[in-house]
Amino acid sequence: MTSVLYDAPGPRAVLRSRIFSVVTALLIAAGLVWLILALGAPKTSANGAVQPGLWDATRWDVFSDREVWRTLGRGALNTLRMAGVAAVFALLLGVLFSFGRVSDTKWIRIPTTVVLEFVRGMPVLLMMLFILLVFSTGSFWAGVAALSVYNGAIIGEALRAGIKSLPRGQREAGLAIGLTPVATRLRIEFPQAFRQMLPIIIAQLVVLLKDTSLAFVVGYEELLRSGTSMTNFFGSRYSFSFFLVVLAIYLTMNLLLSWLARVIARRTGSKSGGVTTDTKAPPVKPADPEVVYPAALGNQMGARGV
């Protein structure tokens, strides 16, 4: 897209844009260096006491202590544990929600829709407080419950969109060969929808991992909380250092997971399209029944269509 917006530049324009690019790069770099130096400069506070700069060794010496790293590690593990448990429940709830949302029975469909709208429009944090106060669970389960309900609602919507996007023939064929409506949903439609929506679902799980930090507010011992409690323990001198380390750990975890999500999205993206549109026979690998299943369906559809 961007390439058609302007002419292919000639030699002078190339030179000019290269110079411009280098200059802006230098400006950005200069800005960053200035920021780092400004943070590192010693500061005089209101009462005349001089504080050392933020990169000063006295602000970072705690990190030679093994116990500090162990506490941070425990925090990170707690974060991951909450994310893991919540992810499992969110997936289960998402499946339930999507079935309720596309159900043929009005008495199931309409209440599910109302509940979904309610949950999706409410802040996760408020839900955490709600569960913590009303059901007086611990902060761990309050966080898990709120995160699973909220993300379950979003995953459910994604799955519903996946089910709706399937060709009607899939359901009709399932019913025609004598499967019950529930069996058709479970064995014909759902596997295809899940496959198609896998990238979205994984992206939502990354959001879930990010949102576990909200449990900080309800007092769960997660990564940020372990950072702040150590700041309280060692003194506010270290507050910036601990914040930076916690941020770095979070960024590492999230970027890794995002990267993983992108890899999986790329790998499944080509296959999921094949379920409904590909008329050529995709390679069938008999060793993996999960791969064969939708591929086989795609083959049959293609054969019938031709």
Add this chain to the structure above:
Amino acid sequence: MDAVIENLPVFLEGFKNTLGLLLLSGTGALVLGIVIAAMRISPVASLRGFATVYTEIVRNTPLTLVLFFCAFILPYLQFSPGYFVLAMIGLTVYTSPFVAEALRSGVNGVHVGQAEAARSVGLTFTQTLSFVVMPQAVRMVIPPLINVFIALTKNTSVAGAFFVFELFGAARKITNERGDQVLAILLAVAAFYLLVTISLGLIAARVEKKVAVLR
């Protein structure tokens, strides 16, 4: 129920602050997001690189950390214009990459042929963008943008945990005073949030329908 009625002024005060946060940081995020999106589609490689790194880092930072930085670390660095402004800055920064991504996907969603046609009749880069690509991109961008603002509405609640007295802060205060009616209080607060999010969602749905007809 009487706890809700008694404390209605407190709720309204919180609701006012929530709306204020939403409007101010929404506007801020829109401006910042436009700048970032422009950088990401610009021909200058260094700007593109900077915007990409900015987007990746901010999008992968939890909102709690951003607001924690604004509420605790910035005052520690002797920058303290009050918690409302600090929370506003945090929400602006956190929301801007999402706005930028919505804008960018809108620009990318305009068919290449449109830009090619504009270019072949001799329009310049600026003209192509402002007369042909942008008017179409804006239309496609509005529904996802509204979704970003719905998310922002919900995210303002996190500011309530960092000393800003908005709806979530009001909920915490009142539940502390009236522990016997937690359920009613929280449902009332939820109703306020739903008032904003659901009406925004309805607007998004209507716009989407209109856009679908136009295209």
